[in-house]
Structures are given as C-alpha cells and as structure tokens.
Amino acid sequence: MLDGGLALLSAAECALEGAGFAERASLPALVGVVFGLLAGSVLVLRRRWPVAVVLVSIAVTPAEMGFLMGIVGLYTLAASEVPRRVIAALAGMSLLGTLVVTFVRTRQDVATADFDPGPWYVPVVSVVMSIGLTAPPLLLGLYVGARRRLMESLRERAISLEQELTLLADRAEQRAQWARTEERTRIAREMHDVVAHRVSLMVVHAAALQAVALKDPQKAVRNAALVGDMGRQALTELREMLGVLRSGEEAVARAAAEPVPLAAVGAAAAAAAEAAEAGDGVQAGEAGEAAGEFGEFGEAGEAGEASAAGEGPSLADLGSLVEQSRLAGMAVELSVHGEPRVYRPDVEQTAFRVVQEALTNVHKHAAGAKAWVRVAHRAAEIAMQVENGPSLRGAADAGLPSGGNGLVGMRERVSALGGVFVSGPTDGGGFRVSAVLPMGSQAESPAG
Template sequence: MTVTGADQDATGMTARRYWWWDRRRSVVLDVGLALVSALECALEGVGFAGDAGLPVPLGVVFGLVVGSALVLRRRWPIAVVLVSIAVTPAEMAFLMGIVSLYTLAASEVPRRITVVLAGMSFAGTLIVTFVRTHQDVANAADGDFRPGPWYVPLVSLFMSLGLTGPPVLYGLYIGARRRLMESLRERADSLERELSLLADRAEERAEWARTEERTRIAREMHDVVAHRVSLMVVHAAAIQAVALKDPAKAVKNAALVGDMGRQALTELREMLGVLRAGDAGNARERERQGSVASAVPLAAVGVAAAAAAAAEAEDGPCLADLEALVGQSRQAGMVVELSVEGDPVACGPLVEQTAYRVVQEALTNVHKHAAGAKTWVRLAHRGSEIAMQVENGPSDGGAADAGLPSGGNGLVGMRERVTALGGVFVSGPTDAGGFRVSAVLPARPRGVS
C-alpha cells in the first residue's frame, strides 16, 4: 500500500490504516454497531418471516445480512441508507436507519442527495407506521380504546419525525463542526507557514543589513585610516629627511603627525561610539518586547538603524572642511589647487560627507601612487547637483616614494558611496599621464533627508 501525506499523523509518523478506517477505535465502533444492528435485525426477522410465510431461519439469516451492512456506513453511506429504506416495510433495521442517516448527513455527500434520501426515509417510515398503526387501531376497535381520526396520522408523523429528524440534524451539526475545525486547522497551518516565511525574510533582511553595515564600516575605516596614516607616513619620511638639516622643520612635521594621529583617533572613537549606542538601543528594545519571535526583525531594524545613525546622525565631515583637508595635503608637500564654482546649495549631511570622502580618498591615492604630482581639486554647485573632480598630473620622478601599501579598495569604496546616493562616478587615467576622479551627486537624493 502506498503511503501518502494524508496517512501521516500530526507528529509526522506514518499512521496505520485499517481498510477505509483511519483509527482503530473507528473499527471497533463500526463493528460493534454492526453486531448490535445484526442482532436487532435477526430478532425482527423472526416476525418478518411469520408475516411473510417464510421459514424462521431464513428470516433470521436475512436480518443478520441486512444488519451487518451497517459496518460499511463510512465507506458507502448512501448504500447503507438505501438498504435501511428498502427494509422499512419489513419493520426492521431501526438502528441502522438512525445511524446511517446520521453518517450520511455528517459526510461530504452533496446536501441535495442527503435531503432526497432523508425525505425517502421519512416517507417510507411514515407510510409503514401509518399502515401498522391503522391496523392496530382497527384490531382494538372492539375494546374500550376508541381514538379519534387524528390519532393515526399524528402518531405516524411523530414516529417518522423521531426516527428521521434527530439523526439528520445532529449529523449536519457534526459535519459542519468538523468542516469548521478542518478550516481552522488549515488556517492555523497557513498562518504558521506565513510566520515561518516572514521569519525567513526577516532573517534575510537582518543579514542584508549586517552586510551593509560591515561594508559601511569598512569604507569609513578605510577613509579615516588610509588618509590620515598616509599623511602621517609622508610627514614621518620628511622628518627623517630633515631631522639633522632643519630641526625646526622636523619639529613642525612631528607636530603635524601628532595632530593627524589625534584626528584619526577622534574619528574612530566617534564611529565606534555610534555603533555601541546602536547596539545598546537594540538590546533595550528586545528586552522591552520580551519576545523571541521579535528578535529577528528587531535585529534587522537595529542593524539598519545603527548604519543609518552612524552615516547621518554623527557629526561627520562636510564640504566646509575641504579647505582644511587640502591644507593637510599641502603641508605634506603636495601642490594642490582648490577651486569652488557656483552658489552653495543646502545638502543633506550624507551628501556632504560622501563628497568629502571622495575628495579625501582621491588625495590619498595621489599620495600613494603619484608622489610629488600637482593636483587640482574642483567643486561645482549646479543647482540640484554637486560635482567634484580631483585630477593629478604625472608623478614627479624626483619625489621620494613613501612606500605606502594599497589594497585596491579606494576606488571601489568611492563608487559604492556615490552610486548608493544615485550619483555618477567616473575614474581613469588622463592623456597627460595623470589620473582623474569625477563624481556627481544629487543635492537631495530620494529617501535621504
């Protein structure tokens, strides 16, 4: 026998089936009812054999066969009801008639069939009861009992309704209740599947938010560390070169190195402080909710909130700091020209920070790969856009190479920053042998205030 999903119980174990019965107690119940019905029909078959002029054993066997048909009530309820209707004139199978009508009404048989068969059973019972009661009244006419003309129809009606109505109504109630329970169970299963799907989606969003946060932290760490440390290495090399020849200049360069180191540490502390504050806020929110199920979506929201807070809420660099940024490169010996065009427009903090970081990383790349090259930094305000360009000429062959390592992530980070705000980023070598970095950012990107 092939085992399907319907043959498994709620625990996932394969449920044993007994022919058309799902459970053992159903087998016991139906077999017990069939035995009682067969015994009833066998006893009633004695009277039927006497009225029909048949041998008594034949009537008993007929009753046993008819009554045992009740064992098929779950498999073929219509057939069992038809058998009970067919033997109604023999005045037997009352138990089978009641149980079969209940089973038919509680089953998934179309309601019109149930109504037709219930009507046939009612009509058959009414006719047989009317005839038998009329005969009994006629036989008792010579006695003291003299009922009115209403007696026979009324008794026949009550008997028919009593044997047909209650089992049908109770079967309809049980069937409706069973269907309601199955509907509720299916709805609960559907809700469980939806909750599982939502949990999976929340986990995906949380993983996406964590990935975005890791990428953002990597960009911030790269921008802060790479630029400051690059300048510190350049100044350290200058100190080493002039320490004996010009002590005053060496002291000045050493002071610059200290200032840049403190600035780098300050920016790192600010970044880590925002992240710690975001983690603490997420933990408090999870404690307030007090639900394990809410931990996953809260994690997604919390990490995303931490990323947004770190990117926007912190007091990061802005366009007004470009002059100081260019000044630091000049102090390191780079020849840099800064030009600003157009009237400044109001920009979001994330836009200004991105523009600053693009210029910062471009200058860092000049320090790394084009020592001694002349550099031009251009910033243009164009109404709803901000354009920036950092271009350097060919490297000065006489300049000392600081030996700064390169991980190849600078241009990737700049492109990610710009495209995330809906901007355009272009970079590449120039015809003169230098390198150019250009970016255009919308002053008010969608979804960013």
C-alpha cells in the same frame, strides 16, 4: 471498534426483524435471519460509504427492519463531506419511506383494535414517528459536521499562523543580520577613510622629514609638527567613531586618557630639531614620531570634546583637506562651481569622503602627480570630480599598503544615497573619480 459494535447490533436487530418478516411473507425463518444479518452488517461501512448505508436502510424499510441502521446512517451522512443536495434527497427518501411504512402498519393495528381512535390518529402517529426517526440524527449529524469543519479550519489557520510567525521570525533575524552587516560595513568604511587618509599623509610627511632632517632642520621641525597635527585629527575622528560603539564606556575612556601638558609637545619638537642639527637622521625621525604621539595624547581629549557635537566632516572642510595634501608635496587645484549651500549631513560627509579617498589614492599610487579637485553645486545635485595626471616617478606608489576597498567603499557610499559613481583611467595616463549625489539641501538657494 465502534463501527464493528454498531454493525453487530444492527445485524442482530435486522436478524430478529427479518424472522418476523419471513413469517408474515410465508418464507422460511432462516431466509429472513440471513437476509437481516447481511443487511444489518452493512453499517460497518458507514464511514467509507455513508450513501450506500442510507440506501440499504431505505431499501429494507418496507420489511420493517434496519431502524438502527437508518438512524446511524443518516447521522453519518449528514456529518460527512457529501454535498448538501445529496443529503437532502436521501433524507427526504428516508422520511417518505418511514412515513409510508408507519402509516400502513399503524392503520393495520387500528383496524384490528377494539376501539376507534378517530381519523386523525393514524396520520399524526405516522408523521410523528417518521419525523422522530429522521430529524434528530439528521440535525445532530449536520451540527457535528459543521463543528468538525470549523475545528479543521481553525486548526489549519493556526498552522498557517504558526508558519507565518516562523517566517516573520526568520525575516526578522535576516533583517537583523543584514543590519549588523551594514553597520559593520559602515564602520569599516569610516575606519578606512579616517585611517587611510591621515596615516597616508603621516607616512608621506615622515618620509619628507627623514629626507630633509640633515639639510633643513627647520623644515624637519615643521614636518614633525604636521605629523603630530594629522595624528591628532586621526585620533579625534577615531574617538568619535569609538564613542558611538562604546557610548557607555566614554566616561571611563575620558578619565583614563590623562592629558599631557602642551610643553611636552614643544620639548619633543625641540628634541627633533637638536637631533637634526646633530646630523642623526634616524633619531630625528624617532623624535618626530614622539612629537606626533605627545601631540595626539595631549590635545586629542580637548579636540574630541570640541568635535563630539559635530556630525562629521563636511564640504566646508575641503579647503583644509586640499591644503594638507599640498603640505605633503602634492600639487592640487581646487575649483568650486555654483553657489555653495548646506546639504544634509550624510550628503556632506559622503562628498567629503569621496574627495578624501580619491586624494589618498593619489598619494598611494601616483606619487608626485598633479591633481585637480572640482566641485559643482547644481540645481538638483552636487557633483565632485578628482583627477590626477601621470605619476612623475614612473607610476611608482609610495609603498603604502592597500586593501583594495577604497573605490568599493566610495561606490557604496554614493549608491546608498541614490547617486552615481564612475571611476577609471584617463587618456593622459592618470586616473579620474567622479560622483554625483542628489540634492538634499537643508537651506535651499539658487544655483550659480
């Protein structure tokens, strides 16, 4: 609508000025009016072809018409995306044409006037008129064009920043999801290591308790006590992990866990012995389980308090770990090469868990097989290897459930610390698990 209105005004102006031009040129007035209408209506194309509008306005300048078209055309040209050299050239042509026409017209008017204004009058008026008709629209157009480009640049930058913020938010959500997944995986590994090993040994001891209940009551009592000890250890480690997950509920959980007198443990063990002497194997098994339960709830609170400040299992606990497997009936040899030293907690815990899970797999899948545990403290790394021979029971497992995540969890633990993990069967019919962890020692000492 704006362009159409400006085009109508320009056509009306050019039509009136065209009539005067036709009179001065001794032409029919209709010719001048039609020519002015056609020339003035070109202004409607100023947005699409600003160069053409300015060229038309320059072309009709000698006929003293198209002043509105020239002003609006120069403004549109300066505000457009046309190259600056083109704008400068067309503005110079328009200024020169207006200067020449104004000079000639003013000189004619002065020649017919009754007074003499002096020789300076014509040039000054011509220059002022030409600059006044050319400079203001040109400068205004340059300002509007620069402001428009600045606003467009700011708008594009805002859109780009919004896209970057959206991308950063998506990445933050992905990192949060990845962190949650990693934490769930880590907790799952810890739960697997604790429950699988302790409960596997408890199942093995329970089977031994059932087997010897009638033949050797004293051994049955010892096995029941071992089951209770392992249950307490498992419960302590589980409480440590749950304490991390529910730190706010630790006080409530401690208050809810009422300690049971240690006399109850002795009473339960005595009941297991009496049941064994009476020849009731099933009752002995139940009594052994009761002893384990009483042992768990009676001493787990104190054990949890004592180990709450610790950082989990370490290489110093490998001796007790191997001893537990020996008490469960496995022939295990432990050999340590090099001078032991203290490593970072995560390295110590990972090394312990690898050996623990490997021994658990031997209990599960190679009952009765002999195992060798080797640990080597080297200059820049620590290596551990657990190897077992063929099962003495025809590779029959102990009937323990397996989720198939033991080796996967060990590989994840070792890889997370930048180590190397290898596992596979041996030529002798056994299985071997090897892991190498980079050095992360807290107290450096020469390797042996």
